[in-house]
Amino acid sequence: MNEKMFRCPICGSSMRVQQLASLVCEKLHSYDISRQGYVNLLSNRSKTKYDKALFEARKMINSSGFFGPMIEGVSNRLIGMQSRKLPESGKPLRLLDAGCGEGSHLSAIGRKLREHPMVPDVLGVGMDIAKEGVVMAAKTFPDPIWCVSDLSQSPFADQQFDYILNILSPSNYSEFRRLLTSDGMLVKVIPGSLYLQELRALFYKGTGKETYSNDGTMELFSRHFERIEFEDLRYRVMLDSEQVKQLIHMTPLSWSVSPEVIERMTDGEMEVTADFTLLFGWK
Structure with missing residues (x-):
């Protein structure tokens, strides 16, 4: 282990x-x-709105290909980084997904890395404070190491990871810096200003929340890394009525929205904007 x-x-x-x-x-x-293969490293039970239904919805959206271009963009960057490194004999690439949810992103990125001849073996590790997500990840994707753990008290020794993924999830930059190797890289994916704009327009009409800015997140990221790069990625995806329903259930944007509004939105297909900013940071 x-x-x-x-x-x-x-x-x-x-x-x-x-x-x-x-x-x-x-x-x-x-x-x-556990019998499923994950380890629970929380000393106290966490309270979270991220329940089994949310992760089931997220798993369905992942399987629909909604995040495909984003996964491709992250994977290509990691492959490009590895192709410029001298491989260490017998040492796998160590990849941590901090905020792994139900495991789809880590599994997909790990698979793409393994398919490339310039990448050594990959040791994937996923951690999340939401036990329901980690349980689902361990049942679905047995290869990585899965941990229920708190990012502020991450259960890993210093400089253990070549790359850390932090995809649409909260950060702890002091822990990221501690866990990365001396030439390691953090990949943080955050929503762009048009991410799920169709849902925002319907959920928050007239509230002033119809638009989103990631300027604060980018500024905070920039404060913690000496070398940084940004990449914007935007595309549109057509979803059928069932996929729209699952998308709504998987996003915290819907938590403050009435059931009546949600019911009206799930009638028919919808073209939805995927808009991401990929942040790359080195110590």
Whole structure:
């Protein structure tokens, strides 16, 4: 299980796998490894709105290809970076998805990397504070290592990852810098100003929230990395009525919207804007 990768999120000491059933640190803090293969490293149960229904909806949207061009863009950048590095014999590329949800993004990117001849073996690790997402990821994609864990107390030793993915998910930049190798790279994907603009226009009409700006997120990102690059990616996707319904259920944009408004929106197909800014940062 690559136990040397881990450190205890409570005391920071090293950890070992015990009888393939738990991960135990030097001070005997113990974390169960589930039958599905994920490990729960939370000391307290987290409260989150990200439930099983949301992750099922997100899984369906992922399988529809909605995020395909974004996945392609991230994968191509990682492949390009690897092709310029001297491979270390016998060492896999270590890839962490911080905020992995139900695992589709990490699985798809890992698969594209493995298909390329310039990339060594890939060790994928996914972490999320929402247990329901990690359970679904472990059941669907058995190859990566899956962890229920808090990003502010991430259970990994220093400089463990060549790349960290942070896709449409909150950040903890001090942890990202700690976990990256000296030449490692953070890939953060954030919504562009037109992301799901069709939903925003209907959900927030007359509230002043119809438009979105990511300027604050980009400025914060820029403060934490000495070298940064940006890439904008925008495209449109036609969704049928069932896919529209799942898209609405998977996005927090709908959390404050009445059921009546949502019901009216799920009648018929809709062309939806996917608009992303890909941020790349190096220590």
